[in-house]
Amino acid sequence: MKNFTKSYLKNYQIVTLFVLCSGFSFSQCPTIVWADEFSGTTLDQTKWNYQIGDGCAEGICGWGNNELQSYQQANVVVSNGTLKITAKKERIRGSQYTSGRINSKAKGDFTYGRFEASIKLPYGDGLWPAFWMLSTNNPYGTWPQSGEIDIMEFVASEPDKIFGTIHYGDLYPNNQFQGNGYTLHGANYPDAFHEFAIEWEPGEIRWFMDGILYSVKKTEDVSPFMWPFDQDFHFLLNVAVGGNLGGTVNNNMLPATMEVDYVRVYDGFKSYLSGTTVVSNQASDQVYTINNVSNNTNVTWTVPSGATIVSGQGTPSITVDFGSTSGDVSASFNDGCATQNYSLYVEVEPPYVKAVSFENFDEPSTVSLALTTGVLTEVSNPSPNAINSSAISGKYDRDSGEQYDLVVYDVSTIADASHYVTKNKKFYLDVYTSAPIGTDIILQLETSVATPTNYPSGRHSRYVATITENNTWQRLAFTLLDRPDNSASDTAIVKMILLFASNSYTGDTYYYDNFDSYNADTGTGSNTPPVINITSPANNSSFSEGTTINITADASDSDGSITQVEFFANGNSIGVDTSQPYAIDYIVTLGATELTAVATDDDNATTNSQSVNITGQTTGEATSIHVSSIVTGTANAGKGSKYGTANVTIVDNLGNPIANAQVTGTFSGTFNESASAYTNSNGSAALQTQASSKGTVTVNFCVDSVVYSALPYEPSNNTVTCSNSSARLASQSNDAFGSTETRTTVVKVYPNPAKKLLQISLEGFEKHTSISILNSNGIELYTKEFIAPKGQLDISSLPNGLYFIKVQDQKHNVKVMRFIK
Known part of the structure; x- marks a missing residue:
């Protein structure tokens, strides 16, 4: 092996000047400008420095990573053409282990070029060898502000994987890092020498393993932070023991040695x-x-x-x-x-077949929405195509004020998350967006250990999918990104978190649908999903409120067996049966209820039943009718014009809908005319203006009279008599609970009626408010702290019926708004 002398460092400085002045136009065959071939019998101290101790002398005991070793000169040996750094189980002062670490600071400092080493890595659980670079002069501040480049890091407990990473950003704990890894197939890194390299030029660093490009990082990747990789850096070679990344040490595998054949610096790049x-x-x-x-x-x-x-x-x-x-x-x-x-x-990869739908907006969810930092609404599919022809999808408006914007689902159906790590299962999501191509969506699985402040604890695994098209539906497959907490239990996943454009302050809109789990088809043939049908009760049946009914279903699987049937009321689980005949008892609630069932087979494929609608009616004798809601809006009149509309719901004093009642009222605002209509079987009368108008339209409607042959109209019982398009309450009114409001405050709730998500907009309130949901008897069901001016509530668990939202801020401004579920 050739022994390169100090003259190459001088040559390097000349070449660097040439490179910077010539726009980095390297020749095809690069020249070595600095190297150590380790052909002697001792470490060349004209090129390397020993680092000794446990880091305490540098003010970073455990070398800043809770490492267990004390570095010693004796653990660094040059012999038989290689550098050998050996980790041992031996006590030095307060350390239980020794190892070695060297650097080239002030003896080999470089800006740009190709940097490579041939290394044979050690077996040994708990070892953490690395070939890396640190800033020589720290021109932008202490670590990590001036940067760190990890050319190769190796966690010996995973002997087929290496990593290449950059560190940058603000001081700890607000430091930043990112990188990628490379996994060998059918071999482990300790079995042979491998060449690890980076090629570094202005604004870009590329990582290689044995001539294979596996990662690229550019200036824009670290935005909004500064790219500090434009100054002198020097080499480090070491074998850490334990620490944040090394993990638990297996003493039986020590001593263990990392061998380095050469370290080389080139003035250009290779093929x-x-x-x-x-x-x-x-x-x-x-x-x-x-x-x-x-x-x-x-x-x-x-x-x-x-x-x-x-x-x-x-x-x-x-x-x-x-x-x-x-x-x-x-x-x-x-x-x-x-x-x-x-x-x-x-x-x-093997072919994948759909097994479970977590959320598709057209059918009952198998997960529960817990939290969003942006705004999620259910809307019509913006552009149906062959990938997603569903009628309904989710529209998510990312909050541009949130760096890590979250959509959080509670989940109980992931029995073993290791299947997603090993790719026996995969997550898929249909997405339609105008967000830039290349935007990442991250899916994070968490256990109950995770809290907002203890990252990475409880973060079982993260998966990533990337936007490849704009303004058309695309089905994205999530691939494993990393395992932030390897100790997180595979069988204790309680949350799934979607992060759209994480670590950014963007406000793009993402339509998403068909958030599904797929199983790998292992070659035994595609699984046929099960078949299920609700057999009782009959569709459109009516029962007295509080009656216990038996819901039954037939379920079968042509190529396997049924493992369970889960029953749902209005999308909320009401029970599971695991054997024929599949049935469950259910207590009927007041109002309309949609019953469904989901069958799961032995391949974890699921099928949803048909919907069965039932109505719960209050017992007793009705004595009067009244208005329970007014919802105003517009209808298309063509050529840019709009009609005013009002939907008025009439119920009796027991809460039952009234059909064939004549509702007469007056439109105001943009329009000024009377209208009349009869209620349908749901108690709803649809009224529309004769006139139309263009531009901004304001629609107000007041009920003047209700005529019904069987019962008298009692306007004093009305939930609302007059309404307008912004759902503004009267500036001074007595609400259903006796409070009086005189301040200029506005509450907007929509849609109303709502099925799953209720959007709330506040005007005139203090920033911090509390929002309570109360039932029709004034009993508080739920209270949430709320930051004005907008947000949303998940009401999917509420039975159908009439509810009130009570809003109160720190200055005791109070509003009460009625809505229908």
Whole structure:
């Protein structure tokens, strides 16, 4: 091995100046400008410094990572052509372990170029070897403000994985980091030497393992933080023991040694292979490229069995159609400097089949919405296509004031989250958005250990999907991003969190639907979903409130067995039965209730039953009728004009809807006319203006009279007699609970009636308010602290009926608003 002298450092400085002045136009065959081939018998201290101790002398006991070792010079040895750093179980002062660490500070300091080392990593649970770089002069402040570049980090308890990372941002605990990893197939890193490298130029760093590009980070990736990687950095080589990343130490695997064959710095870049490492079953149009070679370079390619090179054989870039078999995409060529042979293992995933729907907005959810920082509403599908033809989807407006915007679901149906880590299962989500292509959506699984302030504790795993198209539905598959807390239980997942454009302050709108779990088809054939049908009660049946009824269902599975049938009322679970005949008792509540059931088979596939609607009626004799709600709006009149509309609901004093009652009233605001209509079987009368208007339309409506042959109209019992389009309450009125309001405050609630989510907008209130939901008897059911001016409440668990929202702020401004579920 060649022994490079200090003259190369001088040459490096000259080359660096040339590079910076010439726009970084490197030659095809780069030149080594600094290196250590470790061909002597002692460490070359013209290039390296020993670092000794446990970090306490530097003011960072445990080296800032709770590491367990004390670094000692004796643990660093050069012999037989390699550097050897050995971790041992031996006591030095307060440390139970020793190891070695060296750096090149003030002896090898660099800005830009190619930096590589050939390293054989050690086995040994709890070891944490690294080849990395730190800022030499800290021009932007102490760590991590001036940056850290991890060329290679290795957690020995996962011997087939390495990581490349950058650290930057504000001082701890507001520091930032990001990176990627590379996993070997069918081998472990300690079994052989591997070359780990970065290529660093202004505004960009690229990571390589054995000539394979696996990560790229650019200036824009760290925004809004500064990119500190434009100053001198120096090398570090060490083997840490334990610590935040190393984990629990297995003493039986010590001593253990990291061997380094060479460390080299080049004035230019090398050829390399790039392309996707994981593709879907039968994936087409996958591109693999040899980079940093001339276009006329002759490259011989081979691909896995079942794959086809569609175009490009003999050139630096090919297009491949895959079958169902994984394997190496390999390239052999001469880049003008040497003959190169690169191989990239490509995993072809199995086909996946839908098993469970968590949330699809058209059917009962199997998860419960717990929290959003933005605004989620149910809307009509903005643009149905072959991917998503559902009638209803979710519309999520991201809160631009939140750096980490959240949609949080409570979940109890993920029995074993390890299946998602191993890709036996996958999460899918349909998304329609105009957010920039490349925007990431992160899905995080949490246990009950997680709190807002204890990250990463309780964060079982994170998955990522990336926007690839705009303004059309796309089905995104989530891939594993990382395991923030490896100790989080696989069987204790209680929350699923969606983060749209995490770590940004964007306010884009995301329509999403079909949030599903898919199972890998292992080759035994696609699973046929079960069949289910509610057999009792009959659709549109009526019962007295408080009556106990028996809900029954038939369920079968043609290629397996039924594991359970879960019953739902208005989308809320009311019980599970695991054996035939599938049935459950249910106490009828007042008003309309939608009954459904979900069958699950032994492959975890699910099927929803048909809906059965029942009505709960109050017993006793009705004596009068009154108005229970007025909802105003507009209807399209063509050519940009709108009609005014009002839907008035009439019920008797027992709360039952009244059909065939004549409602007469007066429109005001933009319109000034009377209208009359009869109520339908749901007690609702639809009224519309004769006139139409363009532009901004204000619709007010007051009920003047209600005529019904069987019962008298009692206006004093009206929930509301006059309403307008903004749901503004009278500036001075006595509410149902005797309070009087005289301040200029406005409460807007919509939609009204609502099914799952109730949107709330406040005007004239203090920032911090409390919002209470009360039933029709004035009993408080729920109270939530609220930050004005807008937000939402999940009312999916409430039975159908009449409710009140009471809003009160710190200055005792009070409003009461009525809504119907």
